[in-house]
Amino acid sequence: MIPSLPTSLLACLTTATLLAVACAGDPTPTPAQEPVSLDGSPQTPWVRDRILAIEGLYRFTEAGQAWLEGYDLRQMEGQPGWFGSFGYQRWAGVGQAIPDRVLHELSHSYYGAFTITGRPELSWETPEGDEVSPALLQYRADLATFMSQPPDAYEALRERFRNLPNLSKGQYPDLHHFGEADLIFAVGGNLNLIPPILVKYFDQFLLSGEIQTWNETLRWYLGLSDGNTRIADGQIGIAHFPRTGYEAMEPLSAADVPQQFQAILEGEEQQRLSDFAQQYDLIKRERFSLTDAASVDGDFKFWRRLLREVLELHRKHPDVLAQAGGQGINIASVLDTLLEAERLSPQEQARLLRPRLQEPLVSDFLALLHSRALVELLAREPQEASDAPVQDVIGKFTEKLRHFIEAVDSVATIGRNDPDRGVRELEEFLAGLDDDEQRRNLDLILDLLWEVDPELAGELVNGMSDAAILQILNNNPGATMNGHVRPQRLLTALNITIDASQGQLTDGMRSLLGNTSGNAQIDAPFTGLAYDVVAQRATQAPRETMAVLQEAQVRLSAQPFTGFIASRPQAASAILSADLDGAAELIASRQGHGETPQRVIHTLILYDPVLAGKIVATLSARGEEEIVAEALIIFASDSRRLEANRSADLSLENDRRFLQHLIDAKGAAWVRQRMESAIRTYDQRIRDGTMDPGFLTAYAETLQRIIDLETEPSRRRLLEQTFDGAFEATTGGALSAY
Numbered sequence: 001m002i003p004s005l006p007t008s009l010l011a012c013l014t015t016a017t018l019l020a021v022a023c024a025g026d027p028t029p030t031p032a033q034e035p036v037s038l039d040g041s042p043q044t045p046w047v048r049d050r051i052l053a054i055e056g057l058y059r060f061t062e063a064g065q066a067w068l069e070g071y072d073l074r075q076m077e078g079q080p081g082w083f084g085s086f087g088y089q090r091w092a093g094v095g096q097a098i099p100d101r102v103l104h105e106l107s108h109s110y111y112g113a114f115t116i117t118g119r120p121e122l123s124w125e126t127p128e129g130d131e132v133s134p135a136l137l138q139y140r141a142d143l144a145t146f147m148s149q150p151p152d153a154y155e156a157l158r159e160r161f162r163n164l165p166n167l168s169k170g171q172y173p174d175l176h177h178f179g180e181a182d183l184i185f186a187v188g189g190n191l192n193l194i195p196p197i198l199v200k201y202f203d204q205f206l207l208s209g210e211i212q213t214w215n216e217t218l219r220w221y222l223g224l225s226d227g228n229t230r231i232a233d234g235q236i237g238i239a240h241f242p243r244t245g246y247e248a249m250e251p252l253s254a255a256d257v258p259q260q261f262q263a264i265l266e267g268e269e270q271q272r273l274s275d276f277a278q279q280y281d282l283i284k285r286e287r288f289s290l291t292d293a294a295s296v297d298g299d300f301k302f303w304r305r306l307l308r309e310v311l312e313l314h315r316k317h318p319d320v321l322a323q324a325g326g327q328g329i330n331i332a333s334v335l336d337t338l339l340e341a342e343r344l345s346p347q348e349q350a351r352l353l354r355p356r357l358q359e360p361l362v363s364d365f366l367a368l369l370h371s372r373a374l375v376e377l378l379a380r381e382p383q384e385a386s387d388a389p390v391q392d393v394i395g396k397f398t399e400k401l402r403h404f405i406e407a408v409d410s411v412a413t414i415g416r417n418d419p420d421r422g423v424r425e426l427e428e429f430l431a432g433l434d435d436d437e438q439r440r441n442l443d444l445i446l447d448l449l450w451e452v453d454p455e456l457a458g459e460l461v462n463g464m465s466d467a468a469i470l471q472i473l474n475n476n477p478g479a480t481m482n483g484h485v486r487p488q489r490l491l492t493a494l495n496i497t498i499d500a501s502q503g504q505l506t507d508g509m510r511s512l513l514g515n516t517s518g519n520a521q522i523d524a525p526f527t528g529l530a531y532d533v534v535a536q537r538a539t540q541a542p543r544e545t546m547a548v549l550q551e552a553q554v555r556l557s558a559q560p561f562t563g564f565i566a567s568r569p570q571a572a573s574a575i576l577s578a579d580l581d582g583a584a585e586l587i588a589s590r591q592g593h594g595e596t597p598q599r600v601i602h603t604l605i606l607y608d609p610v611l612a613g614k615i616v617a618t619l620s621a622r623g624e625e626e627i628v629a630e631a632l633i634i635f636a637s638d639s640r641r642l643e644a645n646r647s648a649d650l651s652l653e654n655d656r657r658f659l660q661h662l663i664d665a666k667g668a669a670w671v672r673q674r675m676e677s678a679i680r681t682y683d684q685r686i687r688d689g690t691m692d693p694g695f696l697t698a699y700a701e702t703l704q705r706i707i708d709l710e711t712e713p714s715r716r717r718l719l720e721q722t723f724d725g726a727f728e729a730t731t732g733g734a735l736s737a738y
Helices: 045-057 062-070 099-110 134-148 155-162 165-169 173-181 214-222 226-233 259-278 280-288 293-316 328-341 346-356 363-368 371-378 389-417 419-431 435-452 454-462 466-475 477-481 487-493 502-514 520-540 542-551 569-578 580-588 597-607 609-621 625-631 638-644 652-666 668-688 695-709 713-731
Strands: 011-013 022-024 073-075 083-085 092-094
Touching (some): 045 073, 045 099, 045 259, 073 099, 083 099, 092 099, 099 173, 099 259, 134 155, 134 173, 155 173, 165 173, 226 259, 259 280, 259 293, 259 328, 280 389, 293 363, 293 389, 328 346, 328 363, 363 371, 363 389, 371 389, 371 435, 389 435, 389 454, 419 454, 419 466, 435 477, 466 477, 466 487, 477 520, 502 520, 502 542, 520 542, 520 569, 542 569, 542 580, 569 580, 569 597, 569 609, 597 609, 597 625, 597 652, 609 625, 609 652, 625 668, 652 695, 652 713, 668 695, 695 713
Antiparallel strands (some): 011 022, 083 092
């Protein structure tokens, strides 16, 4: 069992189904009502219930509960898509009873509620002319330091951070946003799972849970039944952690979730249904009263997403709406019909709903229908308009859908008879859309084309010119790469080919890596094929290929995106070994939170430990002694990580070969001195409370395992003397005694 496992002026406007959050500096919303004092709190009864739900899911200190219950959190009635915070000195608002979203906004607001343990001089007040307070700047600096630390007991959390798409591009707003507002959800509110360097910001707010480590947490999660996993996903953010490398961990037997979690989460789901029923007319008035031509797309898509959420909640809790009051009975009746229509074809959906168009709410809910059913029901002249705002939005978007469907059907008809002409028609249609329209509607258009004839659609899309394909890639990478443009076709358009010039290949790789879909699994076929091209080029011109890696900033080791070394180890070895000075420069230039020089070396040790040793020696000759020292401790937790997960991409034998090469090439004294430097550094960081307290113990365990792997007596003695000497000089005790 796992028990219940804050910021500058910021507001986040989002819908619950989209876990991505769009941020604005100040949306200046108007609450539907001012808070009503309740027992001295600025919170309404509805808000108090949301706070009680949060307190039931997470374990807060008494001071933390007092802050939660006294903070000015507001219900944004009639605005279910509104979630935002203006910081601890003002207020936050939430539009729905979604615990993780409520916690997100409370987390934004939290920063400033307490002083920082051990650093009370850091102020949460933002100086005039600055955008961020000194305390929040320090938090972000500590977050960056955490990302640069070597693997330790908190590596799973680092990998979650590295899973943020923009991090691989060197863009850090997402890291700051996630690290500030979603950390409590990511760790399930368990203080034990927050890394030491960040604990001082949360130790007055959160309590420790029963589970002590991330390894236990992952094993617990893997051991849950499907039903309990769904419950856990509402309380802890593990579902968004990259799974690569963890699937083979031994699940925890008898894993379970507290019974109250299910009751709380289902209660909040039912509250969302009740709120929707009771606020239905207000929601329509708040959302659609100012709709104009420019916002029709956004309003329709918002409405469709919201209704889909409500439909799923009604499927799960079929009796709630009928008892909710307001429009609940009517909403339940319409949703029951739409649940029945789900299994029907678009034409059958249209026939089912046509006789009911005049019934209350039916027209409002047509957004739930298949797009072609919607067009068949509501096709009309563009100038017609409805007096009902929701119906007007649906009607206007349906007109756009009709235009898209007619164009797609025409392209398909022409393409069946004359593929070349069909390609030209498709290009002309897409070229008639400006960049913004492509960004907003490309996925819809391509899906409509695929519905007509998947095989034909693939031929037409992939038959377009390079320029057309590159335009849709730049405007909407996700839609382009999500099964629509074939990997080989996209690479050809990008000039990622064996015959391309060095400049073309560099530009193509830069464009491919810069236009991520945001999903590593979707990107993988494209990056993998690109790595094949780079690997082939390496056999012809390794030095030129290294320049491509450098100039295009190709990821070498970053996870969860598979880096080039792990993906094509033989080619990587050929490139790096062809020019050790160039390899050292390439690796030393790695910057940002996605990968560091020492992490690249750690990856290289797994595949070519001797080459890794040569590059470290070269880095030393270049004066990069900080990187060298980090490289000699980066593998500190390998033994423990392998013990917890035998399938992890680690090798103690190759760790040994790496160190043995350095001893042979540079001498035992050279290795010992740099180990001493690393140990001193991390001993001080542990004392400062910025590093996992067990890190050096883990290092000692790994080094002892490396000694045990050496069977040749003289080499074994030399390893023992080197490692013992490093620990004795820095900690006063031998390796075996640490």
